Amino acid sequence: MVTAMHQSTNCPEERRSRLLDAMPAIAWSASAKNFKFTYVSPAAETLLGYPVERWLNEPQFWVSHLHPEDEHVAMLCHNETLACRDHELVYRMVAADGHDVWLRDYVNVHSVDGVAVELFGVMVDITREHAAEEASRESRENFRRMVELSPDCIGVHVDGTFAYVNQAFVQLLGAKSESEIIGRTVLSFVDPSNQQDVRDRFGQLNAGESVPYIRERIVRVDGSLLDVEVAALPLRYGNRDAVQVIARDITEKVRAQQALEASEQRYRELVEDVTDILFTLDREGRFVSLSRSFERSTGYGIEEWIGRPFTELFTPHAMPPALQHAPNDSRVIREYDLPARSGEVVTVEVSLQPRFVDGVMSGTIGMARDVTEQRNIARKLEQAKQLNSLGQVAASLAHEFNNVLMGIQPFVEVIARNVPAAHGVDDALDHIRRAISRGKRASQEILRFANPKEPQLFTVDVRRWLPAFLAQLGAALPPSILLSSSIESRVRFLRGDREHLEQVITNLVFNAREAITVAGTIDVGVSLGADGEFLRITVADSGSGIAPQMMDRIFEPLYTTKRNGTGLGLAIARRLMERQGGALTVENRPEGGAAFHALVPAAESATPVVQPLGCTTTGVKRILLVEDDHSVGAGLEALLTAEGYETTWVRCAAEVCEAARRIQPEVAIIDVNLPDGNGIDLVGLLRVEHEDLPIVLSTGHVELTIGCAKKRILALMKPYELTELLAAIGTVAAAA
Structure with a gap:
């Protein structure tokens, strides 16, 4: 403290500036030549x-900005300044x-050789x-009138x-009159609401007692109501017992009170209803006051x-610098984790401002703003940027x-058709087929994550769809x-993409299968929110449930604990649910195990189901194959030729176009990504x-959503088997 006072003493300019800034009055200086201000303290704005x-x-x-009735003050100040006389002015500003x-306004005129140079003042x-x-003057006048003219009622x-x-x-x-x-x-x-009180006062007056001023409401001759204060005392009037009444109009007083x-209510609402937590601390950093928003935010x-x-409340448990030795007028803004009673952690941005009295810190004023949502949004945006970059790279690699x-x-199909059956060859071909299938699933997962297909939303009858689907899914379980x-009995219809929902449920059921080490149960339940x-x-x-340290990362892309996992299954599942207006969450059950909850919009009734077209190949002979990859083109040409x-x-x-004019194709198979153009064009x-x-589009890059059998266009995702290609040819060729 001694050191601080000694340092402050050595800085008179700083002390003077601080003193001027802290004054509730307006300190100013101006040129005596043109009256232009050269300094004005912050109190001017206040x-x-x-x-x-x-x-x-x-x-x-x-x-x-002088009041119109006080504009003459400017000339008065001018004249006094010319005379180099200090002066005092009283006026109004708007x-x-x-x-x-x-x-x-106390004005000091600084002059040199009899000429005013600069003005200094305090307003x-x-x-x-x-x-x-004015009120005192009016009161005295009223008293005079009361004495002279009995102004009281x-x-x-x-x-x-x-x-x-x-x-x-x-x-x-x-x-x-x-x-x-x-x-x-x-x-x-x-007023009827006050009549019983008046009757009670009559009893006091009849007993010889005076009645002090009391508020009541009277009814005027025109029926309007008026708030008054009324006092009464017993007296003799014309040799009869009477009561003298003195009444005062307090309408304005009531309005002012209201x-x-x-105003007080607005202040309370401003402080108590604000979402930010306002608080004050004493010198030791203990809470002195807290706003009601503290209860709402923390419980x-x-x-x-x-x-x-x-x-003790704000973590990390490190004493903020402002609570230790903050310099004058310093402000500390820092983020803290605020644990709520529920166990949830709220991220807050805390602003601390120390208060000083006579150079000694007497406490701290603080405000904590909940920035949890903003930080979550920022994290999601950053994650989205990373995912976007990842998606572009992944899509290119998958292609x-x-x-x-x-x-x-x-060529697997070619070998299987042309090489005599042998145990070793058949086993090798099976291994290749399984490897291709596994590679296809992995690349499709990457592509669905990088470029998810737009959901096709329809109304689905849950009671017909889910049992049939789970019956098929159960066959894949040990x-x-x-x-x-x-x-649940109230559940009937939902609105969503049936294919996406089946993909999500399949992923969740297979994950649950891998979480059960020996034997156990998997339950799929549907309830109405x-x-x-x-x-x-x-x-x-x-x-066994999900480890706590994994819970926050379970939906992150490429995060996996499986030996052969891609880390995309749950990330894709959550994205598929969100794109159809739903959500996917997870929790550990108290009785053990994990529970994933997929939310999907409910629907009131079903929509008609469009039956798929048939896929038989009728009368197709000439096929135009457009494919830039030599291996893919050679293999497809060989298989299609073998099929006749x-x-x-x-x-x-x-x-x-030239090839099409030459052969007049009945079906075209077109790769979407060509070196000199786009297959869709x-x-x-x-x-x-x-x-x-009829056209079959072939792509290894994205899942196309433009396919439509009615328009005689279908899309196939590489790699596909010959049976899939033949079915697609039959479908587009047979479409009306």
Whole structure:
């Protein structure tokens, strides 16, 4: 402390600047030549609402913001300045929000050789003092009038009936003259809600007691209501017992009170309803106060944490610098993890501002803003960028890989057809087929993740679809694992992509199968969500569950704990669910094992099902094959020729139209990715001269969604077997 005071003493300019900035009044300096401000303290913006820059940059700022009735003050200041006399001015300025601010301006004229050079001044806000002075002056005037003209509303009633009222009372009740009041009962001018209180006071007055001022509501002659304060005392009037009544109109007072209460309510709402956590700490870093948003964000009660250390709640448990030895006016902004009562961890951005009194820190003011969602969004955006880059690379690699597989696939068929059956050869061919199939599944998973196919949303009858699908799926499970299912009675229809849903459920069931070491159960249950808008498909197993350290990464692409896993299965499953308006989550069950929950929108009724077209090959002889890869083209040409088709193979887009004119094909098989063009573009070119030509698109890059048998176009994903190709040819050739 001594050292800090010594350092502060050695910096008078800094202390002077700090003192000026901390003053509640406006300290200023200006040129005596043109009255342009050269310095204005920050209090100017606080008191009048105008930024300091405007004071400094607008030459006539002060004059242009004087109250119209006080513009003469500028000339007065000018004359006093020319005379090199210090002076004091009282005037009004119009604030930024339009209200008037009374100022007392103490002006010091600095002169050199009798010529004013610079002005220094302090503007003090005297608005309240001026209002108080005006009120005092009015009060004195009222007292004079009360003495001279009896301005109070004074009346006398005998046996509850008015016998006398003064002019003020007449005006209070809105009467034209006293005759409209005299002779009427007191209760006739009292609001029904206050009449019983008035009767009770009559009893006190009859007992000789005075009644102090009390608020009540009266009814004026025109029927309007008025808030008044009324006092009464017993007296003799015309040799009769009577009561003198003194009434005061408190309408404005009530309005002011209501305005004050409304202002306080707005302040409470501003502080208590704000989502940020506002708090104060003492010098030791213990909580002194907390806003209600603390309870909403953490689930803790405020009283639980008052008096407890800041570092006990906010993690990491390191004392922030602002709580140790923050410099003057320093502000610390840092992120912390705030553990809620539920166990959830909330990420907050904490701003700490120390408070100093006489150079000594007396505490800290802080604000904690929940930034959990923003940080999650930022992480997701970063992940999306990474996934996008990964997807581009993966798609390119998968394309090349599929072409390699497709180059092998046809020749497996050629060998199987032309080489005499032998045990070793058949086994080798089976191994090759299985390897191609495994490679195809891996590349398709990569492609589905990198370029997912748009979901085809239809209404699905859950009670008909799911049992039939699970019956097929159960056949792939070992006898030691029981696959059971349950459908809640309220469940009927869902809206989603049936193929994608089956892919997701298959992935989850096979994952559950691998989580069960010896024997166990897998249950697939469907229930209706609480809001009725979603169905929840739950795949639960009796395995060992998911390790806590894996739970946060289970859906990350390329993250796997399986020996032969790609790390894409669950990532693809979640993406497939999200693209059809659903979600996929996971949790460990209390009784053991894991449970995956797939949410999918519910539907009210089914949509008609379009029956697939047949796929028999009728009358097709001439086929145009467009394929740039030599291995793939040679293999397909050999197989199609062996099947009896007249196959013409071209390797680039430039040769397609000429070849088509020459052979007049009945079906075209076109690779989508060609060295000199896009296979999809060839569809339109070919059909200009060969109307409605059946086309099979072949791709190793993306899963096409343009295929439509009705338009005589279908798409095949490489690598495919001959049976798939023959079925596709039959389908597009037979389509109407």
